[in-house]
Amino acid sequence: MILPQDYTLVYDGTFDGFLTCVFHVYDLKLKQVHIQRKSHAQESLFGTSEEVLTDLEKSDRVWKGIKKKTTAKGRSKLYYAFLSEQKQVENLLLRYIQYALNSTMLIDADFANQDVLKVTQVAKSVGREKHRMEAFVRFRLTKDGLYFANIEPDFDVLPLISAHFKRRYADQKWVIYDLKRNYGLYYDLEKVDIINLSLPDDFDATKTTSEFFATEELEFQTLWQDYFESTNIPSRKNMKLHIQHVPKRYWKYLSEKLR
Amino acid sequence: MSFERTQEKLKILADAAKYDVSCASSGSKRSNTSKGLGDATGMGICHSYTEDGRCVSLLKILLTNYCIFDCAYCVTRKSNDIKRAAFQVQEVVDLTINFYRRNYIEGLFLSSGIFKSADYTMERLVAVAKKLRLEENFNGYIHLKSIPGASDELMKEAGLYADRLSVNIEIPTKEGLKLLAPEKNREDFIKPMKKVKNEIILYNSEKKLIKSTPKFAPAGQSTQMIIGAIGESDQQIMWTSNYFYKKFNLKRVYYSGYIPISYDTRLPQIGTAVPMLRENRLYQTDWLMRFYGFEVHEILNNDHQNLDLEVDPKLGWALRNLEQFPVDVNKADKRMLARVPGLGMKSVYKILQARRFRNLNWEHLQKMGVALNRAKYFLICQSRDFERRDLTGPQLKSLILQNSTSKYQKILSPQLSLFE
Ligand code: SF4
Numbered sequence: 001m002i003l004p005q006d007y008t009l010v011y012d013g014t015f016d017g018f019l020t021c022v023f024h025v026y027d028l029k030l031k032q033v034h035i036q037r038k039s040h041a042q043e044s045l046f047g048t049s050e051e052v053l054t055d056l057e058k059s060d061r062v063w064k065g066i067k068k069k070t071t072a073k074g075r076s077k078l079y080y081a082f083l084s085e086q087k088q089v090e091n092l093l094l095r096y097i098q099y100a101l102n103s104t105m106l107i108d109a110d111f112a113n114q115d116v117l118k119v120t121q122v123a124k125s126v127g128r129e130k131h132r133m134e135a136f137v138r139f140r141l142t143k144d145g146l147y148f149a150n151i152e153p154d155f156d157v158l159p160l161i162s163a164h165f166k167r168r169y170a171d172q173k174w175v176i177y178d179l180k181r182n183y184g185l186y187y188d189l190e191k192v193d194i195i196n197l198s199l200p201d202d203f204d205a206t207k208t209t210s211e212f213f214a215t216e217e218l219e220f221q222t223l224w225q226d227y228f229e230s231t232n233i234p235s236r237k238n239m240k241l242h243i244q245h246v247p248k249r250y251w252k253y254l255s256e257k258l259r
Numbered sequence: 260m261s262f263e264r265t266q267e268k269l270k271i272l273a274d275a276a277k278y279d280v281s282c283a284s285s286g287s288k289r290s291n292t293s294k295g296l297g298d299a300t301g302m303g304i305c306h307s308y309t310e311d312g313r314c315v316s317l318l319k320i321l322l323t324n325y326c327i328f329d330c331a332y333c334v335t336r337k338s339n340d341i342k343r344a345a346f347q348v349q350e351v352v353d354l355t356i357n358f359y360r361r362n363y364i365e366g367l368f369l370s371s372g373i374f375k376s377a378d379y380t381m382e383r384l385v386a387v388a389k390k391l392r393l394e395e396n397f398n399g400y401i402h403l404k405s406i407p408g409a410s411d412e413l414m415k416e417a418g419l420y421a422d423r424l425s426v427n428i429e430i431p432t433k434e435g436l437k438l439l440a441p442e443k444n445r446e447d448f449i450k451p452m453k454k455v456k457n458e459i460i461l462y463n464s465e466k467k468l469i470k471s472t473p474k475f476a477p478a479g480q481s482t483q484m485i486i487g488a489i490g491e492s493d494q495q496i497m498w499t500s501n502y503f504y505k506k507f508n509l510k511r512v513y514y515s516g517y518i519p520i521s522y523d524t525r526l527p528q529i530g531t532a533v534p535m536l537r538e539n540r541l542y543q544t545d546w547l548m549r550f551y552g553f554e555v556h557e558i559l560n561n562d563h564q565n566l567d568l569e570v571d572p573k574l575g576w577a578l579r580n581l582e583q584f585p586v587d588v589n590k591a592d593k594r595m596l597a598r599v600p601g602l603g604m605k606s607v608y609k610i611l612q613a614r615r616f617r618n619l620n621w622e623h624l625q626k627m628g629v630a631l632n633r634a635k636y637f638l639i640c641q642s643r644d645f646e647r648r649d650l651t652g653p654q655l656k657s658l659i660l661q662n663s664t665s666k667y668q669k670i671l672s673p674q675l676s677l678f679e
Contacts, residue, residue, distance in 0.1 A: 114626075139361045222266070223354065226269055230277065234310075235533055
C-alpha cells in the first residue's frame with residue numbers, strides 16, 4: 001500500500017534503470033520509497049511519483065558500491081532476481097542492497113535474514129527457468145538456413161542464456177525468440193544482437209510449415225519423435241515424475257511432445 | 260541419408276539401447292575453441308525426460324543389434340527372435356549432428372552388439388567418434404561403450420575421441436555371470452577398463468609436463484549392474500560397486516532394475532515387477548558413499564546384508580547408531596551434519612553458512628527450506644524444544660513412518676536429487 005508520505009520512483013524496466021533509482025534513493029535520502037517499472041506502475045492518489053531516467057554513470061556508481069559489499073554470487077543473485085519481473089521485486093532488491101551496504105560483513109549467505117532468503121529463492125527460480133530454456137529450446141531449420149526457436153519463459157531469461165548458445169552453436173546462425181516479451185536474440189556467426197520481429201499474422205509457432213521451414217526439418221522432427229518413443233521403457237512408466245521434470249506449459253514447443 | 264531406412268533402423272537400435280540407464284553428459288572439459296559445433300563443458304543438460312522420468316541428454320543407440328553372444332539377460336542375445344539392423348558410420352554421424360544442431364541432445368552414446376569380433380566392433384565405434392571430431396569439428400559429448408575383449412590399441416584410440424568410456428559389468432557376482440553368460444568372463448570386462456584407467460593416469464601426469472597433451476576420456480569411465488536378475492544381496496552389489504569405484508577410479512556406477520525380457524527359467528519371468536524401489540535405495544547408498552563420507556561397510560555388512568526398503572539408508576544407519584545423536588546444528592562439523600537423516604548436502608552447506616551470522620533455531624531452519632520431518636528427531640538447535648523421549652530405534656522408525664506417509668510416497672527418481 002502506498003501512503004501519503006511515500007515516494008514512488010518509476011523507471012524503464014532495465015537493470016540500469018533500476019540501479020539509477022537506487023542512486024536516487026541514496027542521493028535524496030528517501031525513506032518510504034517504492035520502485036516500479038513503467039509497465040507495472042499504478043496510478044496512486046497519494047504520495048509523490050517521479051519518473052527516473054536511466055543514467056549509466058549513476059547506475060555504474062551504484063554497482064561499484066554494491067561490488068564492494070557483496071560476493072560475485074550475491075551480485076548474480078540480485079540480477080537473476082531482477083529478471084523475475086515479479087511485482088515489487090525492486091523493493092525487495094532495494095532492501096537487500098541497503099542491508100548489504102550497511103553491514104560490515106558480507107551478507108549474501110545470511111539465509112536467516114528474510115530479504116536475503118527471499119532474493120535467494122527468487123533467483124533460484126529464475127536460474128531454474130534459465131536451465132529449462134537451455135534444455136527446451138528446439139531449433140528448427142528455416143528455408144534461409146537459419147536455426148529458429150521460439151520460447152515463452154516464465155521469466156526474462158534471454159540475457160542469461162545468450163552466452164551458452166553462442167558458445168555452443170558457434171558455426172550456425174540462430175534466433176531464439178521470446179514470444180511473450182516480443183524480442184529475441186540473433187546470432188549471425190559473429191555476435192549476438194537483440195531483435196524485434198514482426199511475425200506474420202498467420203504464424204503459428206507450434207506448426208512447422210513448408211512456407212517457413214526447410215524440407216528436411218520435418219524429417220528430423222519425425223526421427224526425434226521416433227527416438228523419444230523408442231527410448232521409453234513402458235514397464236517403468238511414471239507420468240508424475242515426467243511432468244515434474246517437463247511441466248505441461250512447456251509442451252507446446254517441444255517437438256517430441258507434438259505427436 | 261534415406262529417411263525411411265534410417266527411420267526403421269533408428270526405431271530398432273534406439274529400442275535395443277534403452278536398457279542402458281547411464282545418461283550422464285557432465286564432467287567433461289571439451290570446449291568449443293575453433294568456432295566448431297558444440298561444447299561439453301559444465302554440467303550437461305537433460306533436454307527432455309522419458310515418460311518413465313529418465314533424463315534424455317544423449318542420442319543413445321546401438322550401432323548394431325546383431326550379436327554373436329547369447330547373454331541371457333540381454334534383448335540383443337543371439338537366440339532372441341527379433342528384428343536386426345545395423346547403422347552405417349555416416350548415418351550415425353548425420354543423426355548426431357542434426358539432432359545436436361536442433362538442441363535436442365548433448366551428444367552421442369554409442370554402444371553395440373558384438374558382430375564378428377570385439378575388435379571389429381570397437382573399430383567401428385571408434386570410427387564414428389573419430390569422424391565426428393575430425394571431420395565435423397564436433398565438440399559435444401561422446402560416450403562410447405568399451406567392447407569387452409577389445410585390444411589396448413583400440414581402447415587408446417577410443418579415449419582420444421570419447422569423453423567417457425564404459426563397460427557394463429551387468430551381473431554383480433562371478434557365479435551369476437557364469438550362469439547367465441557362460442561365454443563371457445570377468446577378465447574381458449576388466450581388461451579394457453584397466454587400459455583406460457592407466458591411460459588416464461598417464462595422460463594426467465603428462466599433462467603436468469606438456470600442456471598440449473591431447474585429452475583422454477576427460478569424463479572418465481562408468482559401468483552398470485543389473486539388479487534383481489539372479490537373487491544377489493544388496494551387500495554383494497554395493498561391495499562390488501565400491502571395489503570398482505576404488506580399483507578403477509570409476510566416475511559412476513549405475514544400477515538398473517532388471518526388466519524381464521525372456522522366458523528363460525534362470526531369470527525372473529515376464530510380468531515380474533521392476534524392482535524400482537530397491538534400485539532407488541541402491542542409488543541412495545551410492546550417494547552416501549560418494550558424497551556423504553560413508554564407508555560401504557557402515558551401511559551394508561554381514562549383519563545387514565540388505566537395505567531396508569521402508570526407510571532410506573541414511574535413516575537406517577542412524578536408527579542403528581542412535582548413540583551418535585542428537586547433533587547440534589550450531590556446533591556440529593560438516594561430517595556429522597551430513598549424517599543427519601533428511602539433511603541433504605545443500606542443506607548442510609546452507610546451515611554452515613547461515614550459522615556464521617546467528618545461532619539458528621527451528622524457524623530459521625524451516626524458512627531456509629531444511630526438511631525437518633525426519634531431521635528433527637536427530638537435531639538440537641537454539642531452542643528448548645526438541646525430542647527428549649528416549650526412543651529406541653524401532654520406536655523412532657515407526658514414529659517417523661507414521662508422521663511422514665504422504666512425503667514418503669515421494670515420486671521415485673532414480674538419478675536425481677535423492678535426499679531433498
Ligand atoms: S554381448 Fe552384449 S549385446 Fe551381445 S548378448 Fe551379450 S550383453 Fe547383449
